[in-house]
Amino acid sequence: MKEFWGHYGLGLIERIGKNHVFLEASGLAFSIVVCIVPFVLIIFAVLGFVLESPTIRMEINEFIDRLIPYSDAADTVKEVVFERAQEFKVNKNVAGILGILGLLWASSRLFSSMRTILNVSYKNRLVGSIFGDVVAKMRDLAMVLLVLFYFLLATTIIPGLAALEKLTENSTILQFLHIEFVGDLIVQAASFIIITFAFFVIxxxxxxxxxxxxxxxxSALWGALFWGVAEYMFRLYINNFMSLKRIYGAYVFIIVTVFWIYYTSVVLIVGAEIGQLYRERSRKKEKEAEKEQQSEA
Structure with a gap:
């Protein structure tokens, strides 16, 4: 057990300092912020088509509430989304084209930065080539499509889970058995699975x-675990111990968004570092097993 904690605990601290994880996270967070602008243009262009449906509006409300742990910031996002979506409805084609072109350019920077950082974390030694660069760019485009698909999927699933949670809370059978927490447990488990899958894909x-x-x-499990714990602690903190709006005023949404982008970047890199530590430990065990077999032979 001592060897286990020494390898992972001290090893992680050493690698965080050696690989400048917090500095790398800052660069990655900046790339994500740059990518957000064209991505929002595409989202607004799509919303211009679908916001006429009350069901879609309700699902978007539920999705924003789940995505942003601070209620005031969530309300600000809703206001901006619905107001700007109506404005974009008039010029949705232009917004969509600009968004797609901008996203293709920005995503190249984002995933290139992410690839470089993860290659350092996983100690991947690669020889550059024209073919490899072309393949990498194609993977970047595929990742953009995957992110868009994942966003649409999450927009559909998360409100459905919220409806399921409300259904279980109002269930007579569950109230009689005193297991009303089942709905919340299902939602939390499903949210953890969704986040884990997102990290796995990356x-x-x-x-x-x-x-x-x-x-x-x-790597994916640890990344999702750190992200989930931080979300819970942050939600608990802002709901009970401070008023962000009183301190930051109109800038509260920007503060919360930047914090989450940076923290998510840190978690992404730390998850990769833990995965590499697991990889090195597994290799060490394999070598020790081979030596034992050779000595016995």
């Missing part, structure tokens, strides 16, 4: 070198 597709499946799973 660790699987973004690095150029193919990683062992177990390493990817370990």
């Amino acid at each position: 660790y699987y597709f973004v690095p150029q070198a193919k990683l062992p499946l177990k390493v990817i799973i370990v």
Whole structure:
């Protein structure tokens, strides 16, 4: 047990300092912020088509409430989304085209930065080539489409989970059995699975070198765990101990958004570092097993 905690605990601290994780997270967060602008243009262009439906509006409300842990910031986002979406409805085609072109350019920077960082974390030594660069750019475009699909999927699933949670809260049977928490448990479990899958996709597709499946799973699980714990602690903190709006005023949404983007970047890199530590420990065990077999022979 001492060796286990020494390898992972001290090893993680050493790698965070050696690989300048917090500095890398700052650069990655900046790339994400740059990518947000064209992505929002595309979202507004799509919303211009669908916001006429009351059901869609309700689902978007539920999605924003789940995505942003601070209620005042969530209300600000709703106001901006619905007001700007109506404005974009008139010029939705132009907004969509500009958004797509901008997103293709920005995503190239984002996933290139992410690939470089993850290659350092996983110690992938790659020789540059024209073919490899072309393949990397194609993967960037595929990741953009995957992100858009994942966003639409999450927009559909999360409100459905919220409806399921309300259904279980109002269920006579569950109230009689005193297990009203089942609905909340289902929602939390499903949210954890969704976040884990998102991390898994990033660790699987973004690095150029193919990683062992177990390493990817370990990285994704730890990344999702850190993200979930931070979300809960942050929600608890802002709901009970401080008023962000009183301190930051109209800038509260920007503060919350930047914080979450930066923290998510840190979590993404730390998850990769833990996965690499698991990889190194597994290799060490394999070598020790081989030596034992050779000595016995």
